[in-house]
Amino acid sequence: SSWFNWAKPVQLSREELTKKYIRSVSVDLNNDASLLIDIPDALCERDKVKFTVHTKTTLSSFQKPEFSVPRQHEDFIWLHDTLVETEDYAGLIIPPAPPKPDFEGPREKMHKLGEGEATMTKEEYTKMKQELEAEYLAVFKKTVQVHEIFLQRLSSHPILNKDRNFQIFLEYDQDLSVRRKNAKEMFGGFFKNMVKSADEVLISGVKEVDDFFEQEKTFLLDYYSKIKDSTAKAEKMTRSHKNIADDYIRISSLMYQQKITRILIYTHIVVTMSFVSLQKVEGRVASDQELKLTELLRYYMRDIQAAKDLLYRRARALADYENSNKALDKARLKSKDIPQAEEHQQQCLQKFDKLSESGKKELTSFKGRRVVAFRKNLIEMAELEIKHAKVRSSIQLYYICFIMCTNELQYAWGICKILCEQI
Amino acid sequence: MADAARDPQQDDTGLLELEDGEDLFPEPGPGPALEESGPASLTTEDLSTNANGPKQASLFDDDPDDLFAEATEEVSLDSPDRDVLLSDGPSPAITPMTPPTSVITPRIGHAHDDMFTHSSFDEIEEEDGGDSFDIHISVSDPEKVGDGMNAYMAYKVTTKTSMSLFKLREFSVRRRFSDFLGLHSKLASKYLHIGYIVPPAPEKSIVGMTKVKVGKEDQSSNEFVEKRRSALERYLMRTVKHPILLKDPDVLQFLESSELPRAVSTQALSSAGLLRMVNKAADAVNKMTIKMNESDAWFEEKQQHFENLDVQLRKLHASVESLVLHRKELSMNMASFAKSAAMLGNSEDHTALSRALSQLAEVEEKIDQLQQDQANADFYFLSELLGDYVRLITAVKGVFDQRMKTWQKWQDSQMMLQKKREAEAKLQFNNKPDKLQQAKDEIKELEMKVQQGERDFEQISKTIRKEVGRFEKERVKDFKSTVIQYLETLLQTQQQMIKYWEAFLPEAKAIS
Numbered sequence: 001s002s003w004f005n006w007a008k009p010v011q012l013s014r015e016e017l018t019k020k021y022i023r024s025v026s027v028d029l030n031n032d033a034s035l036l037i038d039i040p041d042a043l044c045e046r047d048k049v050k051f052t053v054h055t056k057t058t059l060s061s062f063q064k065p066e067f068s069v070p071r072q073h074e075d076f077i078w079l080h081d082t083l084v085e086t087e088d089y090a091g092l093i094i095p096p097a098p099p100k101p102d103f104e105g106p107r108e109k110m111h112k113l114g115e116g117e118a119t120m121t122k123e124e125y126t127k128m129k130q131e132l133e134a135e136y137l138a139v140f141k142k143t144v145q146v147h148e149i150f151l152q153r154l155s156s157h158p159i160l161n162k163d164r165n166f167q168i169f170l171e172y173d174q175d176l177s178v179r180r181k182n183a184k185e186m187f188g189g190f191f192k193n194m195v196k197s198a199d200e201v202l203i204s205g206v207k208e209v210d211d212f213f214e215q216e217k218t219f220l221l222d223y224y225s226k227i228k229d230s231t232a233k234a235e236k237m238t239r240s241h242k243n244i245a246d247d248y249i250r251i252s253s254l255m256y257q258q259k260i261t262r263i264l265i266y267t268h269i270v271v272t273m274s275f276v277s278l279q280k281v282e283g284r285v286a287s288d289q290e291l292k293l294t295e296l297l298r299y300y301m302r303d304i305q306a307a308k309d310l311l312y313r314r315a316r317a318l319a320d321y322e323n324s325n326k327a328l329d330k331a332r333l334k335s336k337d338i339p340q341a342e343e344h345q346q347q348c349l350q351k352f353d354k355l356s357e358s359g360k361k362e363l364t365s366f367k368g369r370r371v372v373a374f375r376k377n378l379i380e381m382a383e384l385e386i387k388h389a390k391v392r393s394s395i396q397l398y399y400i401c402f403i404m405c406t407n408e409l410q411y412a413w414g415i416c417k418i419l420c421e422q423i
Numbered sequence: 424m425a426d427a428a429r430d431p432q433q434d435d436t437g438l439l440e441l442e443d444g445e446d447l448f449p450e451p452g453p454g455p456a457l458e459e460s461g462p463a464s465l466t467t468e469d470l471s472t473n474a475n476g477p478k479q480a481s482l483f484d485d486d487p488d489d490l491f492a493e494a495t496e497e498v499s500l501d502s503p504d505r506d507v508l509l510s511d512g513p514s515p516a517i518t519p520m521t522p523p524t525s526v527i528t529p530r531i532g533h534a535h536d537d538m539f540t541h542s543s544f545d546e547i548e549e550e551d552g553g554d555s556f557d558i559h560i561s562v563s564d565p566e567k568v569g570d571g572m573n574a575y576m577a578y579k580v581t582t583k584t585s586m587s588l589f590k591l592r593e594f595s596v597r598r599r600f601s602d603f604l605g606l607h608s609k610l611a612s613k614y615l616h617i618g619y620i621v622p623p624a625p626e627k628s629i630v631g632m633t634k635v636k637v638g639k640e641d642q643s644s645n646e647f648v649e650k651r652r653s654a655l656e657r658y659l660m661r662t663v664k665h666p667i668l669l670k671d672p673d674v675l676q677f678l679e680s681s682e683l684p685r686a687v688s689t690q691a692l693s694s695a696g697l698l699r700m701v702n703k704a705a706d707a708v709n710k711m712t713i714k715m716n717e718s719d720a721w722f723e724e725k726q727q728h729f730e731n732l733d734v735q736l737r738k739l740h741a742s743v744e745s746l747v748l749h750r751k752e753l754s755m756n757m758a759s760f761a762k763s764a765a766m767l768g769n770s771e772d773h774t775a776l777s778r779a780l781s782q783l784a785e786v787e788e789k790i791d792q793l794q795q796d797q798a799n800a801d802f803y804f805l806s807e808l809l810g811d812y813v814r815l816i817t818a819v820k821g822v823f824d825q826r827m828k829t830w831q832k833w834q835d836s837q838m839m840l841q842k843k844r845e846a847e848a849k850l851q852f853n854n855k856p857d858k859l860q861q862a863k864d865e866i867k868e869l870e871m872k873v874q875q876g877e878r879d880f881e882q883i884s885k886t887i888r889k890e891v892g893r894f895e896k897e898r899v900k901d902f903k904s905t906v907i908q909y910l911e912t913l914l915q916t917q918q919q920m921i922k923y924w925e926a927f928l929p930e931a932k933a934i935s
Contacts, residue, residue, distance in 0.1 A: 219772055226767040233760035240753035247746040254739045371773050371934060378779055378931035385924040393917040 034058045035155045037170065039148040040068075044140055049073060049101050051147055055170045061162075062171060069173055073100055076147055078180045079169045083160065090313045090351075091358030092160065093366055095153035096302035101143040106136040124253035131249065142295070149299075209318075210356065216363055217311055224304045231297040238294055292381035300370060307366055314355045321348040558584040558663055560678070562656040565648050567635065568599075574636045575599045578652060580659065582678050588670065594679060600625075600632075602683055603655055609673045610662070616825050617879075618886035620894055621668065622661040623814045625654035653803060657811060664897060715827050719884070725891060726823050733816045740809040747806055750798035757791035775934045782930040786923050793916050800912035808905050812898070819894065826883050833876030840869040 034057060041052035054068045080097035083089055109132050117125060151170075154160045169176070208214040324345040331341035564579040581595040607624035614621050631647040663669045663678075677683065717723045761784045768780030847862040 219770075223767075223770045226763070226770045230760065230763040230767045233756065233763045236756040237753065237760050240749060240756050243749040244746065244753060247742060247749055250742045251739065251746065254735065254742060367773065371776050374776055374779075375931060375934035378783065378934070379928065382924045382928045382931055386921055386928070389917045389920040389924065393914050393921070 032156060035161060037148075037151045037155050039144050039151075042140070042144045049140070049143060051144065053151065053170060061167065064171075067171065067173075069170065071169070071176070073098070073143075073147070074180055075169065075176045076150060078176065079165060080150070082165045083154075083163060084309070086163070089160065089163075090317070091310065091355040091362065092157070093303075093306045093310050093362045094160075095150055095157075096299075096306045098143070098146040098150045099302075101139070103136065103139055106132055106139060109135065121253050124250055127249045127253060128246070131246070146299075212360060213311070213314070213356070216307075220304055220308050220311065224301070224308060227297055227301045227304060231294065231301050234294040234297055292377050292384065296373065296377040300373070303366070303370070307363060310359050310362060314352070314359050317348070317352040317355050321345070321352045324348040556586075556664070556666075558582065558586055558669070560656065560659045560663060562652050562659065565652055572636055575601075576632075576635060576648060576651075578655060580678065588675070590679065596678065596681055596683075598677070598683065600627075600651070600655070601685070602677065603658065605683075605685075606662075606673060606677045607658075610668060610671065613671070613673075614668065615821060616828070618822055618825060618883040618890060619665070619667060620815070620818055620822050620890045622658060622665070623818050624658055625651060626814075650807075653807065654811075657807075661811075661815075661897075665893075715830050721888070722823070722826070722884070726820075729816055729819055729823070733813070733820070736809055736813050736816060740806065740813055743801065743806045743809055747798055747802045750794055750801055754791045754794040754798060757787050757794060761785070761788035761791060773934075779930045779934050782927055786927045789923050790920060793919055797912065797916050800909060804905050804909040804912065808902070815894075815898075819891070822887055822890065826880070826887055829876070829880050829883050833873065833880050836869060836872040836876050840866065840873050843869055 036056040038054050039051050040054050043050040043052075049072070051071050051073075052068050053071050054066075055062070056066045058065065076098055080094065083094050109128075113125070113128055113132060120128070154163075154166055160166065168179075208217065324341070324347075328338075328341040328345045331338045559582070561581050561583075562578050563581065565576050566578075568575055568577045577597045577599050579595050580598050581593070582589070583593045585592060604624050604627070607621070610621045628647070628651075631644075631651070634644045635648060662674060668674055763784075764780055764787060765784035768777050768784060771777040771780055843862060843866050847859065847866060850859045850862055
């Protein structure tokens with residue numbers, strides 16, 4: 001489809017990104033002046049996004065106090081995966097990897113638009129095209145935000161922010177693709193296999209010795225399935241809102257048609273505009289709800305998965321420890337290789353204890369983080385809903401007034417103008 | 424207005440943000456002037472936005488925020504009114520703006536008997552002498568009568584009126600659906616062929632009625648009965664709003680008399696029904712073969728206009744039906760989300776957050792109910808209104824067809840007369856005195872027929888002009904009041920939503 005220049009790179013500037021784009025999912029990030037990270041710029045070509053990662057630091061471990069590098073989504077995944085694979089971080093909740101930029105929605109819409117071009121009116125087509133562009137831009141902004149938050153989670157973690165690979169990611173001004181390839185060869189399918197069998201380890205369960213972890217396990221498993229369900233249902237709601245917004249577009253463009261004008265006379269202008277504005281509100285509700293509720297749920301669903309991963313690793317360590325005990329008993333029975341077995345058992349115990357200690361800390365702070373984020377988002381969402389509902393009622397109210405003041409056209413326009421300015 | 428590279432989501436904070444100094448009404452540009460000397464009926468072209476100069480017709484081309492940009496092109500007011508408005512001046516709170524002078528131009532002369540010549544668009548009562556129009560009909564209390572396949576719904580028809588036409592001020596009768604159809608069929612046979620727009624009766628629904636007969640007491644059959652009840656009410660109100668139909672004895676009998684002879688010919692699968700279908704088909708064929716020489720531009724233009732309107736309204740109706748469907752879906756999705764959020768709240772171990780999530784679930788559930796009610800409003804106000812008008816336009820087109828038929832009849836008799844005259848001339852030439860007298864008599868008869876045909880044609884043309892004027896006026900009122908009612912429902916929904924969310928906010932803030 002020629003009109004939408006899919007191929008033309010779209011640039012989002014710092015201005016665009018910071019302009020009223022509500023930070024929804026995480027709080028209190030990027031506050032420590034010793035290491036400040038943000039993504040001020042992004043370039044979108046087709047569906048490949050190039051992020052500009054900008055760092056400002058007072059730490060001597062970095063070569064310069066301020067610098068920027070270009071990074072792709074795959075680089076973020078590489079960083080995440082290497083962190084997960086690092087033994088030393090087994091007791092930490094690794095921030096969930098940012099999801100791949102998903103332009104499927106806008107792409108599908110573009111397809112539909114192309115197919116329906118023949119049957120739509122010019123106004124309808126133009127309007128849908130605008131909506132499509134807005135949606136595309138929203139996806140773009142969202143993906144930038146999610147990648148930024150990933151980095152900021154890392155920079156605000158006292159242990160992870162010292163990671164060597166993290167530093168390379170921030171600083172290395174060459175292409176990371178070579179490293180990415182090597183990493184893939186090393187880890188390959190291992191990570192995936194681990195995740196798959198992790199559930200079984202946890203559920204079939206080694207007997208849990210610690211009450212805290214027993215509770216956490218129960219809670220996280222249950223909560224995960226609930227939040228996954230809520231996320232899916234919230235997404236459905238958002239889609240319905242978008243459908244309604246699209247209907248309003250179609251209705252308002254039809255009502256605008258010249259042919260109807262004669263019958264409804266100027267009433268139709270008003271009705272048209274009320275529908276157009278309603279559509280804008282619905283569309284905005286759809287996108288604001290998307291930000292607040294759905295994104296919140298989606299983000300924490302992934303975060304809880306990361307917390308579960310920690311539990312899996314600990315459960316694995318516990319299993320290893322129990323196996324080492326068994327091995328030690330066997331060695332004692334056979335009176336063979338006892339010191340190695342003892343050594344091994346000690347190592348397993350140390351690893352397990354370390355994981356438990358760090359895990360407890362991580363899970364406690366995770367709960368706090370989650371509660372704070374939910375609070376902030378629920379408040380913002382309620383405030384937005386109220387604002388939108390007020391705007392919608394103002395619109396409806398003055399359109400009602402307008403329709404009623406039939407003859408005093410100028411007067412009525414005047415009222416409308418004033419009311420518009422007050423919104 | 425806006426540059427092409429603008430981000431359409433710029434206006435995050437407000438819907439109708441206008442830049443400072445930006446005027447709602449762009450200066451009337453150097454486009455074609457709207458002022459036309461002499462009377463001109465409003466053609467669709469005149470109503471285009473060329474008046475504003477370079478600005479094009481599309482509302483959505485430029486700044487989507489400037490909703491009022493295209494507002495100036497349409498309305499015309501008679502100059503006396505406009506002077507009054509401009510001189511009195513609105514209250515000082517209203518910021519002065521560039522008066523849309525291109526709009527307020529006396530474009531319509533008073534020569535035409537056209538509704539647009541009236542100085543105010545609505546408040547014009549039908550001053551037919553005698554009572555002012557004061558009658559209100561309601562259809563209520565649907566009751567199932569009988570059992571099995573012979574069962575039917577009986578509705579209570581209540582009339583409240585102060586008009587002297589009626590014996591009482593308030594009275595009610597019980598009627599069944601076929602009674603309404605019978606009434607319509609009688610009115611149609613009396614008035615359609617002379618050019619009156621007889622409002623069409625609600626449509627039959629074999630599926631819907633069968634469910635009711637069989638005794639299915641579920642939501643869909645209740646909805647069906649309610650839908651029908653509402654449609655019957657609108658039908659009667661439209662019928663009595665017509666000043667001629669109101670006085671018709673069949674209408675009066677329908678409203679007043681307790682017993683009504685059963686209208687059998689309205690059954691769908693009856694012989695009368697089949698006959699009607701055949702006639703309809705025949706009419707359609709005839710319409711194609713009648714080639715009328717339209718001498719009156721008004722009719723040509725109006726016919727085209729109604730054709731276009733038909734197409735538009737159908738499309739609009741389809742879109743509104745889609746809106747209703749999607750809103751029902753939204754309501755369902757909200758309900759299911761509410762349940763899920765409640766479960767999530769139960770699972771949450773932080774007490775305050777858990778309570779807040781449960782509250783969220785409650786709010787979403789209440790709003791889902793609101794959305795459902797709104798969907799009903801969408802339906803009953805918008806969708807049904809549009810459906811009614813799609814059928815009404817069909818009736819209007821039918822009336823134009825009747826005029827064509829009348830014209831054809833006139834032409835046919837004229838042709839016959841011509842033939843007879845030729846035959847007479849031949850007889851005279853061949854000197855057949857006895858046949859000649861007969862021919863002369865026949866000619867006299869035909870001459871009268873031709874005269875009558877011409878009178879009929881002129882009468883129906885005159886009637887149609889008046890009817891179309893009345894119809895358009897009614898429709899403006901109808902749409903206006905319905906839209907107001909609809910907006911009021913939207914308003915109520917929003918006010919409720921504000922209440923619910925404002926009640927939730929402290930719960931969210933209470934999370935520590």
